[in-house]
Amino acid sequence: MTTNRTFTMIKPDAVENGYIGKILDMITEAGFEIKAMKYTRLSQKQAEDFYAVHAERPFYGELVSYMTSGPIVAAILEKDNAVADFRTLIGATDPSEAAEGTVRKAYAESKGRNAVHGSDSDENADIEGKFHFAFEEIH
Numbered sequence: 001m002t003t004n005r006t007f008t009m010i011k012p013d014a015v016e017n018g019y020i021g022k023i024l025d026m027i028t029e030a031g032f033e034i035k036a037m038k039y040t041r042l043s044q045k046q047a048e049d050f051y052a053v054h055a056e057r058p059f060y061g062e063l064v065s066y067m068t069s070g071p072i073v074a075a076i077l078e079k080d081n082a083v084a085d086f087r088t089l090i091g092a093t094d095p096s097e098a099a100e101g102t103v104r105k106a107y108a109e110s111k112g113r114n115a116v117h118g119s120d121s122d123e124n125a126d127i128e129g130k131f132h133f134a135f136e137e138i139h
């Protein structure tokens with residue numbers, strides 16, 4: 001299944017540091033169209049469920065507490081080749097390894113507090129988008 005859509009979150013560190021506008025600008029300048037968007041804060045259960053795939057990893061507890069520490073911006077984005085192109089735009093998980101010109105290189109604090117989420121497959125983009133948005137909220 002190829003939907004040409006991906007799911008993103010501007011994470012609590014980037015919101016706290018005042019980078020919402022700058023990150024959205026990079027995203028739209030790169031050709032992504034916003035299909036759904038909300039400013040919200042994850043509950044403990046939402047963060048645990050969203051990152052359930054990482055439940056056995058040593059950083060899981062820290063990740064959940066960070067992702068619930070403040071508001072986020074959640075969005076569904078559309079573009080040809082959305083998942084792969086968005087991963088290229090955001091850069092490596094660890095900003096010290098992220099390429100010049102990427103969102104994480106510019107705005108992430110650390111490997112944990114790394115400014116943005118990007119889906120890793122079309123299947124997960126669909127699951128993650130539906131996790132955050134009702135059908136009527138996608139335009």
Ligand code: UDP
Nearest residue numbers: 059063092093111112113114116117118120
């Ligand atoms: N993470 C972390 N330490 C690690 C790896 C990941 O704190 O060693 C956090 C980080 O916020 C990352 C998220 O867990 O964005 C999900 O990890 P993943 O490997 O899926 O990285 P991503 O797909 O976000 O680049």
Ligand code: MG
Nearest residue numbers: 117118119120
């Ligand atoms: Mg991932």
